[in-house]
Amino acid sequence: MSKVLIVGIGYVGLAQALLFREKADVYCVDASKERADSLSNGNYRLNDSLFLSRFGTIPKIETLTSLPKINPDFVLLCLPTDYDEQTRSFDTKALDEEIKKCSKMYPNSSIVIKSTVPIGYTLSKKKEGMSLLFSPEFLRENTLYEDVMKPSRLIVGYDDEKDKEKAKAYMDLILNCVEDKNVRTILSSSMEAEAIKLFSNEYLAMRVAYFNELDNFALKKGLNSKTLIEGVSLDPRIGDFYNNPSFGYGGYCLPKDTKALLSCYGDIPEDLISATILANEHRKQTIAEDIAKRYKGKTVGFYRLSGKKDSPNFRSSPMVDLLFLLKEKNVDVIIYEPIAREDSFKGYPLVDDFQRFVDSVDVIVASRIDERLNPYLNKVYTRDVSHRD
Ligand SMILES: NC(=O)c1ccc[n+]([C@@H]2O[C@H](COP(=O)([O-])OP(=O)(O)OC[C@H]3O[C@@H](n4cnc5c(N)ncnc54)[C@H](O)[C@@H]3O)[C@@H](O)[C@H]2O)c1
Known part of the structure; x- marks a missing residue:
């Protein structure tokens, strides 16, 4: 062996x-x-x-x-x-x-x-x-x-x-x-293998940013994002996968790998990588503004801190960035996150009982919908149109 x-x-x-x-x-x-x-x-x-x-x-x-x-x-x-x-x-x-x-x-x-x-x-x-x-x-x-x-x-x-x-x-x-x-x-070669890794993650980040930007448009114009995405994705060259809007890409890898690829370019011309990174920041700002406009003065509940379903952690999560953006807008937030062991997260109260959480908030902000939220959908704010990652 x-x-x-x-x-x-x-x-x-x-x-x-x-x-x-x-x-x-x-x-x-x-x-x-x-x-x-x-x-x-x-x-x-x-x-x-x-x-x-x-x-x-x-x-x-x-x-x-x-x-x-x-x-x-x-x-x-x-x-x-x-x-x-x-x-x-x-x-x-x-x-x-x-x-x-x-x-x-x-x-x-x-x-x-x-x-x-x-x-x-x-x-x-x-x-x-x-x-x-x-x-x-x-x-x-x-x-x-x-x-x-x-x-x-x-x-x-x-x-x-x-x-x-x-x-x-x-x-x-x-x-x-x-x-x-x-x-x-x-x-x-080792350089080719290294490049394959970073370009793969850049493509994934760009695709997330694209569907999120489409969703920004739908949000502002009052269009049905799900219908738009369905129609766009029926083109087999685009495909009906990895196209569900979110509050932004996050996790350990996409944010850091896109930035690292950008720095590898040095003097080589590029536009898409910088645009992807910028679009992701703008997406979080757009969502924060929308939540503040709708729910300022109300109690906003964050359901989970991870951006993805079943994620075992919330490293570089867009939910965490949203918290900070909402703080700047003086929006009060409480959080339900069963994998966090403390009583608070970055100064925000963590509620460990799901029912108490649901009962004490005016709106539930969720990056992804899961089965537990199904009975409370009329209280949920999300951009998850297809209920998958
Ligand atoms: N997490 C992913 O999904 C994923 C996917 C693809 C690639 N990667 C890449 O793989 C690498 C590792 O990612 P990860 O998510 O497993 O990281 P991680 O933070 O989960 O794990 C790293 C581990 O290394 C340990 N460690 C740190 N310094 C050490 C040292 N000097 N000697 C021995 N152990 C040490 C830490 O204690 C930790 O347990 C990163 O470069 C990441 O970009 C991660």
Whole structure:
């Protein structure tokens, strides 16, 4: 059996651990003791019932807090790369450090970057003398099982002819583990693989921004957004998917990846990427103005803080940005968010009882409608026209 060491067991690292656990010896490392302990006890940050229904049981993932003395065949680096507004690029500090450490400690292993990185990052490391593969990850946090077991495509980037065999061996290991054996595969240069990841997320963000901008128009002109979208999407070149208006795109990846792609352009002409980022900011402002106009002086309730259905967290959520925009407009908000454990969020009261929440607000602002809201639809403010993400 191959030995796979995974460094950073967040969403991506966890998905990799679950993918490889039956066909390889998997070792996991996370710098956070709290995270390592909770994984070793079988507690994930995921929506456990959803996860359970897919996996059947909750597999425990023994997680260490420092690199083990083993000889792994593959080391997968699944570390955070937040966007740094000051340097206008991804913060790759954790990745830089772990690449250095792992290259020294595991000189015979294939080291694979799974984190999303700036285009040219892997090649720059090669110039520093470190041989790496880059394999972009496309999973969504609320459909982790589906995305990891039946991926849309598998891509591995390498730069040196001598790394081609390593890239193929890594691809073969993944193919051995996924459910869909006919998945399309691409071996490319590392820069191409890095670019594929960022351009994919830019397209998704642009598509969200497009349907939201259509919805801005419908909102202002009093048109039925659902009818417009249905009519537009019947063109098979456009397609009836990923076209449901929201309060803006959010989550960990789209906001930071669009900004990082923009900064990769440097002097190269571009318009669409900046326009996408700007359109997303304008969308949130349009929604905040609309809510303030309709409900100022009333009690506004936020149903969930995530922008997506079943999302296990609310990182960079448009709902959170909306809260701040409404604060500037002196609109009072209370929040129902069962995954938040505190009594308040950024100064706003959190109500933990759903019925009490519904009874105490004049309007329920919801990015996405779920079954619990069905009896109260006459009280709901949303732009979710098709009740799906
Ligand atoms: N979340 C997604 O849906 C998704 C999808 C595709 C790609 N990505 C990319 O994958 C990368 C990881 O994303 P994520 O969502 O899994 O992040 P995350 O924040 O959920 O997890 C990162 C983990 O790394 C740990 N960590 C930080 N520094 C460490 C170090 N030096 N050594 C060991 N562990 C360390 C953290 O404690 C955390 O548990 C990012 O670059 C992200 O852009 C994420």
